[in-house]
Amino acid sequence: MGSTERIKNVAARVAKWHDAGHQIVVVPSAMSGETNRLIGLAKEIMAQPDPRELDMIASTGEQVSVGLLAMALLAIGKDAVSYTGWQAGIRTDSSFTKARIQSIDDTRVRGDLANGKIVIITGFQGMDDDGNISTLGRGGSDTSAVAIAAALKADECLIYTDVDGVYTTDPRVVDEARRLSKITFEEMLELASLGSKVLQTRSVEFAGNYQVPTRVLSSLTDPLMPLADEAKSGTLISFEEESNMEQAVISGIAFNRDEAKITVLGVPDKPGVAFHILGPIADANIEVDMIIQNQSVDGKTDFTFTVPRGDYVRAMTVLEGNKEQLGATKVLGDAKVSKVSAVGVGMRSHVGVASQMFRTLSEEGINIQMISTSEIKISVLIDEKYMELAVRALHKAFNLEQG
């Protein structure tokens, strides 16, 4: 939520749903810029802010939002009440700044809903068993919304974002990108983890685990647009695989520009080599994505993996320090690579998706550096300069513009 004007718009939208007879729980985000402002203050005091105290501070952004939204509803004659995470019975573990929800006691909220109230709950936060305030980390408001929807067995969880749904690929890269009216939870999870940041990965996992039908839709539309239209807008993350899924073998092309590739050459091929290479990387809190270990030759092997580009320099430093201990002959790196992925549940029952993908890239003269696959996804690592070209070619090859 941006300005107080925007909060009034949210109230108008919420009131519209309530007028149509729905029981509503709203989980607003902090006002825009507020969480960063609070974290900035903390960092002025402590370069690495104490996690518990940081949560004490960062949680206030949402607390202000819920109070303001409740007021905006009261001001237009709606009965509304706001709660913090702890007031709404949201229990988390004690991993401050990245806590996980453990349970929700929804007694109070259910009582309010039964009495016709609109309930506003702070996202992004809860309370641990010792009564400390905890936050869920980035994107935590979405996760809270899904978790509360799951606890209340809501008909649908609506996530209002600054995009109007999930697209077959990024419309900024491919003009013909098309909004999907439906997507399965598994596809959404792959897209989220591949960098299509419509929803945070954890909120999608939550939606999946608790089978919460979740709709991603735009907060930028007219709050007074007809409800029938709004209820069908955006993209529904559903839990039934479509019977006509043959039509859509691939649902979308995802990509992540900011990858980096590291290769450790000539390490002795013995048990534990992967652990000895990646252990120190994990200890440095760097996420590793794709991993390849070559067939060994003369008892030596090459080991390649990717890391987020922002962590590339740190990862290289860690490895250079470990090189001798690993017995490696050389460490090579390339910080100008990107990942392109085709995602779709239809892939399961269709052979030939991989070969179609590889042929398309080959016809465009794009060399594939690494490949990884899952049941519903094929990812390739390529030179970053070909990324847009690859995405456009694959979008066309899989007929995604036609739906």
Place this chain on the structure above:
Amino acid sequence: MGSTERIKNVAARVAKWHDAGHQIVVVPSAMSGETNRLIGLAKEIMAQPDPRELDMIASTGEQVSVGLLAMALLAIGKDAVSYTGWQAGIRTDSSFTKARIQSIDDTRVRGDLANGKIVIITGFQGMDDDGNISTLGRGGSDTSAVAIAAALKADECLIYTDVDGVYTTDPRVVDEARRLSKITFEEMLELASLGSKVLQTRSVEFAGNYQVPTRVLSSLTDPLMPLADEAKSGTLISFEEESNMEQAVISGIAFNRDEAKITVLGVPDKPGVAFHILGPIADANIEVDMIIQNQSVDGKTDFTFTVPRGDYVRAMTVLEGNKEQLGATKVLGDAKVSKVSAVGVGMRSHVGVASQMFRTLSEEGINIQMISTSEIKISVLIDEKYMELAVRALHKAFNLEQG
């Protein structure tokens, strides 16, 4: 607390006390301007903000402060932990925006103190029996500090303010005004209620009810000044009447410039007249201070009272609307009056204070419009243009510059 720089200064000061072997609980205020910013946001949404939701929002200012101060202490190697009002066991009634503390469960705080931790608690707020966040209203941080000191049976409650203590009168009016090193709780209460806003009246009441020795001292001194000096600075509000109180018949001259006087002429002198005049004023939420009812003549009487000048126009409107019902012949008003008071516990055992006061004013040619007295205070209402003159003359007449 102003900037993060200032928070670091507070941390240095607190650490100094802790280093000297004291167990410390700190109740910081919100960062300067923050509470007003939050209330401003609320008013953009709702001209008369809903009190419960306003407390939800306004309480976050202190929550940010406690987290930042805890971090500032952790950053200099002190073990510190912050709590909100509800986490620290502060229970209040449900009068949102002006709640009153009902009990404090200090188990958790005592445990932390025993473990050597510095405990930081949000002022200005608590939780009601239904788990709603409540705030204590303006000056609530001082009240919280005193209440927590009472619950913990602290040796002393130190209130750091932007003045360095309580003066015999306002130094901006009388150059010779002198800082009092000690004052009794009752004197402080009169001074607070008379407009010497060093401490909020409620916090002084609390200190009195629970006999908490409370020291008012300056937050603007060097945080690293020697502890022995700091511990003796400011003004101690004590609970023993001085044995040498004969020396100080009067402790100070207080004044309140912004008074207004209203006279209702010719009302029938029958039971209930005061109630019928002042009831509607109270209903309009206007505080009445001095009240005089004249001896009646021919069954008619005049009734005079004072209100804060900011409420004068409203009060006159209320009375004009009631005039006929009251049977009053006329309503007169004067918004240019001020109140000057002499305060001192020594007054109890000294006759002649009143006559000394009246003589002094008379010698200066100042007409007294109303008089009210308590055991330790004499107040007079005078034309505002003589206020400074009266204060200076009385300060001199009671030898206050000499201590």
